[in-house]
Amino acid sequence: MKLPLAALAALLAVPVAAQEPGADPPGSPADLIVHRAKVLTVDARFTVAEAVAVSGGKIVAVGSNADVLKRKGPATRVIDAAGKTVMPGLYDSHTHPTGAAASEAGEPLPLLKSIPEVQAFVRDRAKTTPAGKWIVIRYAFPTRLAEARFPTRAELDAAAPDHPVLYHAGPAGVVNTAGLKASGVTKDTPNPRAGQVVKDPVTGEPTGMLRNAYGVLKGVPGGGENLTAGQKRAALLKLFARYNQLGLTSIADRNAGRGDLDAYLALQRDNALTLRVNVARGFNPIGTRDELARRFDDLPGADGRGGPTGAGDEWVKIGPIKVFLDGGMLNGSAYMREPWPKGPTYQVTDDAYRGLLFIPPEQLKVLAEEAARRKWQLTAHTAGEGAMDVLLDAYEFADRMTPIKDLRFCITHANFPSRNNLERCKRLGVCADVQPAWLWKDGHTLLNVLGPARMRWFQPYKSWLDYTTVGGGSDHMLRFDPLDATNPWHPWLGIWVALTRNLERGGVLEPTEALTREQALRLYTINNAYLHHEERLKGSLEAGKLADLIVIDRDYLTCPVDAVKDTRVLLTVVGGRVVWEAK
Ligand SMILES: [Zn+2]
Incomplete structure (x- = not known):
């Protein structure tokens, strides 16, 4: 919402810092004041204010510079935002x-952007992995490869003929020939409950594509590092x-x-x-x-x-x-109303395949x-x-x-x-x-x-x-x-x-x-x-709420739209405590 200037001025003239039960009594000094800011309160009316005061981990006042600065005491930290935008802290x-943090606690994970890069990674791992031991690539979505498709069993075979390989993309993934052999997966292997061991429509042999069926594999190591x-x-x-x-x-x-x-x-x-x-x-x-x-x-x-x-x-x-409830969009296992079209992206070979309902x-x-x-x-x-x-x-x-x-x-x-x-x-x-x-x-x-x-x-x-x-x-x-x-x-x-x-x-x-x-x-x-x-x-900056706020380096409401994605956060406050401050 963009307010006309007159409306903005009118809003700012109204003291928006209604006193709420639990907030400090008026007059007691704040721990932190951010003033001369463009404060996007994200309240019900999307009010834009000038300053915000924090005490005891809560917001105690939001409003005009003059009103909020009345909360300043000898120990108050005062931040002059010089016109910068202040908004509620973000919520994902x-x-x-825990999984994301552990995933790179050892070494950085490779970022594989194409099937040749997948093959090179597998080839490299094969050099240091004893024959017969699994090589696993996890949560590598085929939609994000340059070829926009899963690697085939044959492509994984070419990279590592002697090692079992699993290219895992969430509930669906591709196994190479050595992996199928090591696990005893054949044309006679039945589908598990709510899963598929995909078979070639002509030969009946497993293609290597497994959907919610990793249980048929033997000896695949767990994903967690030993931390x-x-x-x-x-x-x-x-x-x-x-x-x-x-x-x-x-x-x-x-x-x-x-x-x-x-x-x-x-x-x-x-x-x-x-x-x-x-x-x-x-x-x-x-x-x-x-x-x-x-x-x-x-x-x-x-x-x-x-x-x-x-x-x-x-x-x-x-x-x-x-x-x-179902599989995913990024590996072709989401449960759809209409069938997934046949094709190489998700290795769909069955006209009636709608995905998996778990x-x-x-x-x-x-x-x-x-x-x-x-x-x-x-x-x-x-x-x-x-x-x-x-x-x-x-x-x-x-x-x-x-x-x-x-x-x-x-x-x-x-x-x-x-x-x-x-x-x-x-x-x-x-x-x-x-x-x-x-x-x-x-x-x-x-x-x-x-x-x-x-x-x-x-x-x-x-x-x-x-x-x-x-x-x-x-x-x-x-x-x-x-x-x-x-x-x-x-x-x-x-x-x-x-x-x-x-x-x-x-x-x-x-x-x-x-x-x-x-x-x-x-x-x-x-x-x-x-x-x-x-x-x-x-979720909004209003008196009585937790003092979770950020100061950013640009005007979120008026900057060019492509500048939004490059926003830099100058200050992050959680419960009144500064947890990040750009130097
Ligand atoms: Zn999730």
Whole structure:
């Protein structure tokens, strides 16, 4: 929203710092004042103010320079922003920090951009790997290779004839001939539950493509490095510091085990957390109703910090349970309404292949019903449109027993909402966490595979906001670098993609779905707070809220749109404490 100058002046004339219960009494000195700033409060009216004061970790005043400076005492740190923009700290609603931090704690992971680079990497590893031992490349999405397709079994064979090789791209991946042999996978190997050992339609031999079927492989080493607890902790702190540098003050871990939660709690105990973590608890959705009930009962744990939704405090808080409903867009296993077109990108050879659904619809209904009854929020990884149909059916079913609107059930990824599903989300109060960087990185390949008609409804941010609340996230799982990571976690890239819908390999996808500056900022602040029932605590700069704010080097509202992605963060404050300051 751009305000006419007169309206802006009128707004600024009104003292916007309403005193709230819990805030300091007027007159007590602030710990920190940032003044002479352009303060984007991101409140309900998107008020622009001049200054903000912080005391005891909370915001105590937002308003004009003169009003806020009345809070200045002898010990107040006063920062003259010289016209710079101040805004709420950013929130990424989808990260996997413990895995991402561990992924490069040893050595940097290679960034493989083409099939020859994949082959060269495998060849190189083969030199130092004993024959018969696995060579594994993890979370390498074929959409991001120059050839925009999976490597074939033969291409992996050419690189390493004597070593088993797995090119893993999430739930789908390709194994070479030595890998199939070492695992005893043949034309007679049956498909596992909800998975496929893909066979050549002519010869019946396994092609090497496995979809949700890594269980048929023998001897594949686990993904985790052998790190000590101290190394894991140091890596996590390093990652959080990187997050702070780009303005993140809150993140959601979107699939945490108890060990991950304990890692955050340990940092909190030591006063070492530099951002706030909302923790989604990974949940096994398969089993009888009694088994699900026992799993729910076990989640809180002896200390009560593990659940249910909302348990914890402003630093480490429990979010939803998280389940995986279908495969992914970036490896051709998302569960679609229409078949995936045949072709080399995802090695689809079957006319009727629609992707993979991991949870039977009736089972999902039981899970949704039990979650709602126990006041747990629920979110499901839901990549394809067919999976979203199934998920919303289950949410509707649960809603008949226990209304879910206040629980804010969620859809994770939610790539393809149809108009009908948007209406269902509105009726049920269902939210979504979406990943703009996928549009940037993968939109081109997906457009080639699915065509423009099907891609019309790929991540339609504007339409989403007409119906319900969606928040921006990265799905960061590997590597530290904000742009080279899988997936890129650079929040300013995400904001810029929401503004432009630009594709990395050229072109724009459905520009009518682009957001305004105000909407894109909400996507990474207050909307994510809302997704996690935290909008009273954070997501905007208002008296009484947590003092999580950033100062940036450019005018977010008026700079050229392409300058948004290069935004530099000069200062990051979490709970009133400076956690990053550009030198
Ligand atoms: Zn994820």
